[in-house]
Amino acid sequence: MRSNATTNRIRRHASDPGVLSIPSQTTLIIAEEPPVPDNPPRPVGELSAATIDEVVTAVRDAFADVSRNTLDNYRHGMRCLLEHLAEHPGQSWQQRWEAAGFNERDRPVADLAGDDSKGRSRLLTATGAAFAMRLIQPSMAAMQANVAPQYVRRFRTIAADPLLEEFFDRLAAHPVSADLRKKAAGSLCRALTVFGIDLADLTPGALMKYAQDNPAAGVSGAWPVLHAMGRFPAWVPQTLQDARIKGRRSIEELVDRHQLRNTEIRDLIVDYVRRRSVEVDYSTMENLVRSLAQLFWKIVEEVNPEQTDLRLSEETVQEWKQRLLVRRDGKPREHIDTPFLSVRAFYLDLQTWSAAEPERWGRWVAPCPIRDADLRWFHLRRRRLRERMANRTRDRQPLLAILSQHVNDEWQRLRTLLDAAQQVGLGERFDLHGVTWQRASSKTAQRQPSLLGSEPVRVINTQTGELVRLSQDEDRAFWQWAIVETLRLAGLRREELVELTHLSVRQYQRPTGEVVALLVVSPSKSDRERIIPMSAELFHVVAQIIRRHRAEYGTVPVCPRYDQHERTWCEPLPYLFQRVQSGTPRALSISAVRVIVLEAAKALIPAHPQFGEIRFSPHDFRRLFATELVNNGLPIHIGAALLGHLDIQTTRGYVAVFDDDVIAHYQDFLDRRRARRPDSEYRQPTTEEWDDFQDHFDKRKVELGSCGRPYGTPCQHEHACIRCPMLSINPKMLPRLEEMEHDLLARRQRAIEEEWHGEVEGLDLTLKFLRSKRLQAQRAAASGPVSLGMPTTRGPQ
Numbered sequence: 001m002r003s004n005a006t007t008n009r010i011r012r013h014a015s016d017p018g019v020l021s022i023p024s025q026t027t028l029i030i031a032e033e034p035p036v037p038d039n040p041p042r043p044v045g046e047l048s049a050a051t052i053d054e055v056v057t058a059v060r061d062a063f064a065d066v067s068r069n070t071l072d073n074y075r076h077g078m079r080c081l082l083e084h085l086a087e088h089p090g091q092s093w094q095q096r097w098e099a100a101g102f103n104e105r106d107r108p109v110a111d112l113a114g115d116d117s118k119g120r121s122r123l124l125t126a127t128g129a130a131f132a133m134r135l136i137q138p139s140m141a142a143m144q145a146n147v148a149p150q151y152v153r154r155f156r157t158i159a160a161d162p163l164l165e166e167f168f169d170r171l172a173a174h175p176v177s178a179d180l181r182k183k184a185a186g187s188l189c190r191a192l193t194v195f196g197i198d199l200a201d202l203t204p205g206a207l208m209k210y211a212q213d214n215p216a217a218g219v220s221g222a223w224p225v226l227h228a229m230g231r232f233p234a235w236v237p238q239t240l241q242d243a244r245i246k247g248r249r250s251i252e253e254l255v256d257r258h259q260l261r262n263t264e265i266r267d268l269i270v271d272y273v274r275r276r277s278v279e280v281d282y283s284t285m286e287n288l289v290r291s292l293a294q295l296f297w298k299i300v301e302e303v304n305p306e307q308t309d310l311r312l313s314e315e316t317v318q319e320w321k322q323r324l325l326v327r328r329d330g331k332p333r334e335h336i337d338t339p340f341l342s343v344r345a346f347y348l349d350l351q352t353w354s355a356a357e358p359e360r361w362g363r364w365v366a367p368c369p370i371r372d373a374d375l376r377w378f379h380l381r382r383r384r385l386r387e388r389m390a391n392r393t394r395d396r397q398p399l400l401a402i403l404s405q406h407v408n409d410e411w412q413r414l415r416t417l418l419d420a421a422q423q424v425g426l427g428e429r430f431d432l433h434g435v436t437w438q439r440a441s442s443k444t445a446q447r448q449p450s451l452l453g454s455e456p457v458r459v460i461n462t463q464t465g466e467l468v469r470l471s472q473d474e475d476r477a478f479w480q481w482a483i484v485e486t487l488r489l490a491g492l493r494r495e496e497l498v499e500l501t502h503l504s505v506r507q508y509q510r511p512t513g514e515v516v517a518l519l520v521v522s523p524s525k526s527d528r529e530r531i532i533p534m535s536a537e538l539f540h541v542v543a544q545i546i547r548r549h550r551a552e553y554g555t556v557p558v559c560p561r562y563d564q565h566e567r568t569w570c571e572p573l574p575y576l577f578q579r580v581q582s583g584t585p586r587a588l589s590i591s592a593v594r595v596i597v598l599e600a601a602k603a604l605i606p607a608h609p610q611f612g613e614i615r616f617s618p619h620d621f622r623r624l625f626a627t628e629l630v631n632n633g634l635p636i637h638i639g640a641a642l643l644g645h646l647d648i649q650t651t652r653g654y655v656a657v658f659d660d661d662v663i664a665h666y667q668d669f670l671d672r673r674r675a676r677r678p679d680s681e682y683r684q685p686t687t688e689e690w691d692d693f694q695d696h697f698d699k700r701k702v703e704l705g706s707c708g709r710p711y712g713t714p715c716q717h718e719h720a721c722i723r724c725p726m727l728s729i730n731p732k733m734l735p736r737l738e739e740m741e742h743d744l745l746a747r748r749q750r751a752i753e754e755e756w757h758g759e760v761e762g763l764d765l766t767l768k769f770l771r772s773k774r775l776q777a778q779r780a781a782a783s784g785p786v787s788l789g790m791p792t793t794r795g796p797q
Contacts, residue, residue, distance in 0.1 A: 029236065029243050034195045034206035041198045043158045044133050048092040052082045055093075059129060062158050077126030080119070084112055097136050105141040124148055132158045137196040140213050155189040163199040163229075170225045176583040177456055183218025184225070190217070202226070204236050204243065211240060220582045237569075238560070239582045248282060248567040251289070258293040261301055262308060268364060269293055272346065275353075283565040291342035299323050310347065311366040320369070337378055344370040386653045393623045395614055400624055402608060403616065404488060407481040407600050414474040421459050421470055429462065436462045479579065480600040482545055483593055487618055489538040491625030491643055494593045494618040495565065496521050502556040502574040505542060506531075521644065530644045545576050553585075561587035593618055626654035704737070704773075705730040723769045731781035737774045741767065 044058045056075050063074055082093070090096035101107055109127045113119030128148020130136045132155040138146070148154075156164060167188065171181055191210040192199060207226070211219035223240040226232055237243045251273050260266040269292050277285045300307055303319045312320075327333050347368035354361040417432060421439055424430050429438045440458045456471035486497060499522045506518040517534040519542070534542065549556040556574035563570055575587040594617065601616045622643070629639045630651075640651040685693070693711060700707040708726040709715065721727045722740070729737070744767050751759040 029204050029208050031209035031212050032203075032205035033209065034197050034201055034203050037197055037201050040196055041134050041159070043160060047133070047135050048094060050093075052079060052086065055082060055135065058133065062133060063129070063154075065157070073122050074125060074129055077122030077124075078129060080112075081109060081123055081126045081130065093130075093135055094137060097138075103139040103142045106145060107142070108145040110146070128154060131155075131193050134193075134196070138194060140194055140210075143190050143194050144214070152185050152189045155193065159198075161199055163231075166229060167199065167222075167225060170229060171222070174221070174225055174583045175580065176221055180218065180221040180582075184221030187211075187214070187217040187219045188222045188226075191219070199231070202231065204232050208240075208243065224582050224584045238584050239586065241581060242560070242562065242586070245562060246567075251277065251285070254286060254289040255293050258298050260293060260297055261305070262297075264308070265297055265310075266293075269297070272349070276349075281565065282567055287338070288342055291339040292346055295324060295339040296320070296343050296346075309366065310350075310364055312369050317369040321374075337375075337381060340370050340374060344368055344375075389623065389653070392620065393627055396616060396620050397624060397627065399608070399610065399614065399616075400488065400621075403601060403604065403611075404484060406604055407477070407484045410603070411474070411477040411481040414470065414477045417459070417468075418457060418470050418474045421457050438462055440467065475579070476599075478544075478548065479577075479588075480596055482541055483577070483596050483618075484600055484621070485541045486538065487597075487621035488625065489535060489541065490519060490532055491622045491629075492521065493622065493644075494590045495563075496644075497593060497618070498561065498575070498577050498588050498590055500576045502546065502576065504576070505546075530641065532642060542576070549576075549578075557585040559585040559587055562589060564590050590618075623654050626651060630655045702727070704733045705777075722766060722773065727773065729773045729777035729780075731777050734774065734777055734781070737770060737777070741770055741774075744770065 044062050047055055047058055050058075056078055059074050059078050060071060063071055066074070085093060085096040085100055088096045088099040090099050097103065102109055108124075110120040110124045113123055124146060125148060127136075127146045128151045131138055131143070131146075131148070132151065156168065168185065171184060174181065174184075176184075187210070188199075191207060192202065194210065195202070195206055197206075207219060207223065211217065220240040223243070224238050227236060227238050237245070251270050255266055255270050255273070260269075269289070273285060273289055273292070276288060280288070299320050300312065300316060303323070304313075304316045307316065324336060324339060325333055347366065347370070350361050350364050350366075354365050417437070420430055420432050421437065424439050426439050426441050429436055431437075437459045440460050441455055456469060459468050459470050460466070461468065483497065486492065486500075487494075492500075500519070504520045504522070506520055508516045508518055510516060517539045519532045519534050519538070521530050521532060523529050546556060556576065557578065558572045558574050559578050560572045561570045561575055562568075577588045577593075578585050579588060580586075597616050597618055601611050601614075604611045626639055626643055629642070630636050636651055636655070637648055639655075640648045643651055643654070645651045645654075696711050700709065702721050704721060705728045707715070707721070707724070708728055715724075744763055748760060748763040748767070751757075751763060
């Protein structure tokens with residue numbers, strides 16, 4: 001027997017639905033040392049065993065373009081460095097460098113000069129020259145400890161490598177900031193120095209290793225340029241961030257992450273998941289492994305380390321269930337249905353398969369530890385989950401308009417400021433909405449005016465001194481607005497949002513000639529394509545996204561997208577929601593969408609503290625969209641079609657009911673019911689009828705409280721109020737009930753003495769009612785008054 005509840009997604013984007021593919025080559029870039037070239041680069045000749053005078057002469061020839069004073073400093077610093085290295089053993093300068101300990105961490109060469117600033121500067125310059133001339137191949141730590149000034153320029157001049165020159169030419173045209181270009185150039189030159197290779201010998205694995213050892217080196221800016229030059233194979237991703245993605249793991253890797261001790265059970269879970277993987281997608285398969293390996297057998301091994309098969313004792317089962325209720329961090333686990341259903345399907349599948357393949361599965365057949373009683377409250381827990389989701393929707397519904405207005409206003413403000421800043425030159429001031437701003441630039445762009453065209457716009461608030469990176473902030477504000485508004489107006493899942501392309505925008509001409517804009521949503525969770533008629537607001541958002549891409553690129557760029565559910569790369573398409581990463585367009589991920597929504601809501605906390613207690617997620621917009629549609633009168637089956645739900649009950653679970661909706665629907669029900677009754681029943685009462693109605697309530701007041709009999713009915717119990725179920729005791733009369741009880745007990749004693757048996761029976765019945773009424777009055781007094789929000793009475797009109 002197979003439980004469909006173990007999967008909530010279907011398999012997508014698989015070339016062979018019967019085989020679970022191993023991670024593709026594009027995700028297996030392993031950090032490694034580059035291969036040692038047969039002919040190491042020696043741009044100024046072989047100097048590894050040269051004399052000091054020969055090296056100093058080579059320095060004069062290599063740096064002939066500098067001034068005489070600078071050249072003298074180079075030569076003097078190089079002589080000082082080599083004289084110190086000559087004191088250490090070795091056949092080459094590289095061996096002497098390593099023997100001196102300068103390849104170790106935190107051993108700068110400049111320390112040889114002590115506090116002499118001029119001597120320190122000469123030694124540092126000479127060390128950089130020795131690196132650039134390839135006289136010495138430093139370690140990563142030595143390169144970081146001896147950051148020589150203008151090292152990139154010196155390395156480039158001495159290397160005279162055509163490939164390196166092509167890299168610098170392409171880097172100058174790469175659409176990134178001047179600071180990132182500077183970091184990219186420095187990271188590449190230093191990586192070639194550390195590895196002792198030319199650019200032709202650089203591999204993706206070597207550059208990945210350098211990036212891992214130097215996270216802030218700026219390799220992310222050099223990677224796409226090298227990729228565009230063809231220095232990397234075609235299967236290598238275009239950006240460093242994409243290359244770091246691990247991609248899919250094999251089933252064995254997924255299971256082995258949990259380090260199960262019993263190898264036979266480990267192999268069983270691997271075989272079981274492999275057979276189930278044919279019908280589920282990768283993310284569901286990953287969750288199945290987690291349920292069986294981590295949440296089931298890993299805990300069983302902790303409870304009973306000697307367990308060797310699936311036949312669990314009752315003590316082991318109960319202990320496993322108790323531990324499953326608590327997470328590793330000590331918090332209660334709210335969703336236990338998924339592991340329960342996965343384990344139940346595991347046992348029942350083995351029983352079913354053993355009938356056809358007893359030699360393979362028969363030995364593992366055992367009673368299922370998930371009893372029917374464990375799933376008895378499944379529907380109750382689902383209802384509680386729907387109630388929590390409905391409360392979540394009700395909490396966020398009044399905040400949705402605030403969030404939408406905020407992202408719109410923030411983008412409009414920054415866009416206006418950016419337009420004004422682009423009209424003035426560097427250093428010029430301009431006024432906007434009563435604030436004076438000044439256009440600014442980075443130090444790198446100031447030193448190289450040719451970089452100003454690609455430099456991001458920066459402005460300074462002259463009143464506060466605040467520096468605003470306007471280009472980045474405006475871009476961030478635009479995508480916050482675009483994502484929030486698209487989710488709000490279309491009710492898309494976040495994976496559907498990132499899959500929207502330029503091809504998703506279609507139009508349909510009705511027979512009347514009216515053109516309707518349509519948004520085609522690609523198959524996602526339900527594997528069913530659907531079409532959403534776009535409202536004017538939604539069409540405006542989509543048009544702004546396309547206009548932004550065309551203004552920058554002339555069209556919507558074709559870029560790749562990584563599917564985080566499937567752990568695979570999708571084919572390049574003109575995705576609408578894409579941003580530039582290291583100068584390369586890349587489609588947004590679903591995690592990036594979540595972060596952008598959280599940041600948009602977080603910015604509202606100072607002005608609206610309620611956003612600090614409530615976190616918006618992309619799926620909240622989908623629930624709010626469904627609630628607004630249905631509560632505004634759209635038939636729920638139409639809402640299900642717009643949302644892409646196969647079951648109308650799923651849509652019903654998305655819709656949160658508000659109090660005003662309940663009142664409005666009930667009022668409509670009353671109006672419809674009254675419309676079917678004779679008009680005479682709803683005439684205005686006369687003055688006599690109204691007075692009689694009010695007198696009725698006055699007559700219901702009795703000694704012990706009030707009578708609840710309906711209007712127009714006489715007393716049915718001959719005013720024996722203490723026995724009447726219609727009597728409501730006033731808590732103030734509790735002392736009077738005590739007096740009545742003492743009197744009744746005395747009368748009962750007298751009746752017993754006189755043997756008035758009929759009187760005793762009647763008094764016992766009265767005492768029973770009295771004590772029951774007293775208990776009700778005490779409960780009412782303890783709970784206090786409750787306001788029902790009832791309207792005040794009004795007289796006849």
